[in-house]
Amino acid sequence: DERTLVLVKPDGVQRGLVGEVISRIERKGLRLAALELKNVERSVAEQHYAEHAERPFFGELIEFITSGPVAALVVEGPRAIAAFRQIAGGTDPVEKAVPGSLRGDLALETGSNIVHGSDSPESAEREIKLWFG
Numbered sequence: 001d002e003r004t005l006v007l008v009k010p011d012g013v014q015r016g017l018v019g020e021v022i023s024r025i026e027r028k029g030l031r032l033a034a035l036e037l038k039n040v041e042r043s044v045a046e047q048h049y050a051e052h053a054e055r056p057f058f059g060e061l062i063e064f065i066t067s068g069p070v071a072a073l074v075v076e077g078p079r080a081i082a083a084f085r086q087i088a089g090g091t092d093p094v095e096k097a098v099p100g101s102l103r104g105d106l107a108l109e110t111g112s113n114i115v116h117g118s119d120s121p122e123s124a125e126r127e128i129k130l131w132f133g
């Protein structure tokens with residue numbers, strides 16, 4: 001089985017959507033291996049999104065992800081990385097995420113799109129280490 005790092009971002013926690021996210025993960029057949037509510041240190045946020053450091057929205061992204069607590073989850077199961085990306089939906093909640101996905105159903109803006117999911121086995125390993133040590 002595979003493991004992936006899922007975050008319910010500050011907008012999702014603030015809107016009370018942690019249960020909804022966990023429910024969809026569990027209904028898909030994936031399992032929770034770890035779950036913790038965390039205040040996000042700036043250095044953790046910057047390492048988490050290091051691949052976007054040169055993008056024009058990087059400042060906004062770091063401000064947003066450190067703006068309130070996040071729920072960090074390790075999710076496991078067969079093809080967990082791709083399976084959660086499917087549950088999440090595309091990055092832009094209107095143009096890319098399909099109805100039925102978390103972002104497609106519950107978000108409007110790319111900058112506040114409720115959840116994060118690792119995008120490759122290498123990212124998953126790096127991110128699980130970063131968030132859970």
Ligand code: GTP
Pocket residue numbers: 052057060061090091110111112113115116117118119
């Ligand atoms: P994550 O799971 O959060 O990594 O999202 P993703 O893999 O679907 O998208 P990506 O890694 O490309 O971008 C990371 C995050 O940066 C996205 O989830 C968005 O919140 C944000 N982001 C990406 N592109 C834009 C953009 O053009 N404008 C703004 N404001 N935010 C963006």
Ligand code: MG
Pocket residue numbers: 117119
């Ligand atoms: Mg990403």
